[in-house]
Amino acid sequence: MPIDYSQKIPNNVQLADDRTLQRALEQWQPNFIQWWDDVGPDESAKLDVYLRTATSVDPQGWAHFDYVKMRDYRWGIFLNPAEADRKIHFGDHLGEAAWQDVPGEHRANLRRIIVTQGDTEPASVEQQRHLGLTAPSLYDLRNLFQVNVEEGRHLWAMVYLLQKYFGRDGREEAGALLERTSGDENNPRILGAFNEKTPDWLAFFMFTYFTDRDGKFQLAALSESAFDPLARTTKFMLTEEAHHMFVGESGVSRVLQRTAQVMNELKTDDADKVRAAGAIDLATLQRYLNFHYSVTIDLFGADQSSNAATFYSSGLKGRFEEGKRADDHVLKGQTYKVLEVQNGQLVEKDVPMLNALNEVLRDDFIKDSVAGVGRWNKVLEKAGVPQRLVVPHKAFNRKIGALAGIRMSPEGRVVGEDEWRAHEGEWLPTAADRAFVASLMGRVVEPGKFAGWIAPPAVGINRQPVDFEYVRFG
Ligand SMILES: [Fe+2]
Numbered sequence: 001m002p003i004d005y006s007q008k009i010p011n012n013v014q015l016a017d018d019r020t021l022q023r024a025l026e027q028w029q030p031n032f033i034q035w036w037d038d039v040g041p042d043e044s045a046k047l048d049v050y051l052r053t054a055t056s057v058d059p060q061g062w063a064h065f066d067y068v069k070m071r072d073y074r075w076g077i078f079l080n081p082a083e084a085d086r087k088i089h090f091g092d093h094l095g096e097a098a099w100q101d102v103p104g105e106h107r108a109n110l111r112r113i114i115v116t117q118g119d120t121e122p123a124s125v126e127q128q129r130h131l132g133l134t135a136p137s138l139y140d141l142r143n144l145f146q147v148n149v150e151e152g153r154h155l156w157a158m159v160y161l162l163q164k165y166f167g168r169d170g171r172e173e174a175g176a177l178l179e180r181t182s183g184d185e186n187n188p189r190i191l192g193a194f195n196e197k198t199p200d201w202l203a204f205f206m207f208t209y210f211t212d213r214d215g216k217f218q219l220a221a222l223s224e225s226a227f228d229p230l231a232r233t234t235k236f237m238l239t240e241e242a243h244h245m246f247v248g249e250s251g252v253s254r255v256l257q258r259t260a261q262v263m264n265e266l267k268t269d270d271a272d273k274v275r276a277a278g279a280i281d282l283a284t285l286q287r288y289l290n291f292h293y294s295v296t297i298d299l300f301g302a303d304q305s306s307n308a309a310t311f312y313s314s315g316l317k318g319r320f321e322e323g324k325r326a327d328d329h330v331l332k333g334q335t336y337k338v339l340e341v342q343n344g345q346l347v348e349k350d351v352p353m354l355n356a357l358n359e360v361l362r363d364d365f366i367k368d369s370v371a372g373v374g375r376w377n378k379v380l381e382k383a384g385v386p387q388r389l390v391v392p393h394k395a396f397n398r399k400i401g402a403l404a405g406i407r408m409s410p411e412g413r414v415v416g417e418d419e420w421r422a423h424e425g426e427w428l429p430t431a432a433d434r435a436f437v438a439s440l441m442g443r444v445v446e447p448g449k450f451a452g453w454i455a456p457p458a459v460g461i462n463r464q465p466v467d468f469e470y471v472r473f474g
């Protein structure tokens with residue numbers, strides 16, 4: 001199904017045939033633009049940005065690249081094609097036909113799932129809104145803006161579901177998604193990590209590496225849903241999410257490349273000397289990693305959760321790659337290991353797997369994250385630098401679940417309050433780290449030029465050269 005761009009709201013869902021929905025979305029659209037103007041990318045209204053826009057949902061060639069002003073971006077509604085006779089493939093309804101509408105008994109839970117996912121999308125735009133002013137190159141500025149417009153589109157994806165399938169409640173929730181604001185004391189975003197600041201570009205790269213990867217795993221689990229419109233819309237969102245994680249992974253790789261280069265030139269691993277040369281020392285990179293990793297794994301929720309069991313058994317949310325798993329897809333009577341602290345020691349205990357599905361998804365995320373950190377270490381290895389980045393223990397710095405509030409070293413040793421206080425500044429970014437990183441941030445706008453703390457990418461976007469004018473200042 002091609003995307004119809006002649007409509008006010010581009011879509012591939014034959015929106016013109018549903019006048020009520022079309023009207024509801026057209027009423028929401030100006031509020032969305034107002035939100036973008038108010039809390040979207042700072043001072044970006046006049047910029048012409050070389051962005052990709054979806055032209056079809058076909059995996060080959062869905063993207064069209066051109067200069068656009070971001071507020072004129074064609075945000076719309078794009079669902080993957082329906083699979084004929086799709087069946088529910090997990091939970092208590094296994095083998096029944098997938099739902100084309102919301103069953104009454106699952107309405108409240110589905111709405112909650114969609115609202116929670118939808119809330120993260122505008123939140124990240126708000127968190128990243130000041131970064132354009134300190135972009136290390138035009139290439140990076142363009143990538144930031146691409147991520148921002150696509151998070152805006154992800155909001156559209158969730159608002160479409162709310163407006164089409166949840167009637168009046170859905171319309172109210174769609175409005176509320178534009179009212180909560182990241183970090184707002186009175187009306188914050190729903191999830192903790194989405195109220196944290198993304199104050200500098202190192203934080204942005206760590207965020208897109210780790211937190212957008214949480215997005216990947218949540219969307220992948222929802223793409224298994226018995227509620228077919230949710231499955232189809234999240235499948236298309238996943239194709240956009242891949243770019244966000246690329247921005248994070250390649251961003252940190254390029255920072256490491258530059259740091260290793262400075263270390264080699266100066267023949268030093270002394271953090272102060274590396275900093276004095278204008279690069280980010282490895283210890284600071286490790287602390288940023290520890291922070292973003294631990295905050296992100298909290299997003300998967302409590303390690304034991306009866307909601308997680310309900311969402312799975314009723315078919316609302318599957319596991320990552322549910323279809324590829326060789327078990328009964330019902331999971332009754334199966335167990336899974338979770339961690340808890342007993343007598344000052346971390347111990348594993350078996351719990352019913354259905355209740356541990358947040359932990360299952362967290363562990364899948366961890367595997368995927370660790371793999372990318374291994375690729376970062378290849379950059380150091382290639383440069384002949386012996387130090388390595390490591391992912392902290394999953395019990396480190398947790399705020400949610402059975403491990404919340406337990407003082408733990410990054411290696412996973414339970415520590416007392418005194419030891420924690422003595423080492424916190426080695427384990428998590430300090431105010432001085434953040435001030436140092438902030439001191440490096442300054443806007444570089446000449447095509448092909450890069451700030452001194454980051455290496456240029458190997459290749460440009462859409463086969464354009466690295467010194468292409470990715471953003472034009474009008
Ligand atoms: Fe997103």
Ligand SMILES: [Fe+2]
Pocket residue numbers: 151212215241244
């Ligand atoms: Fe994303």
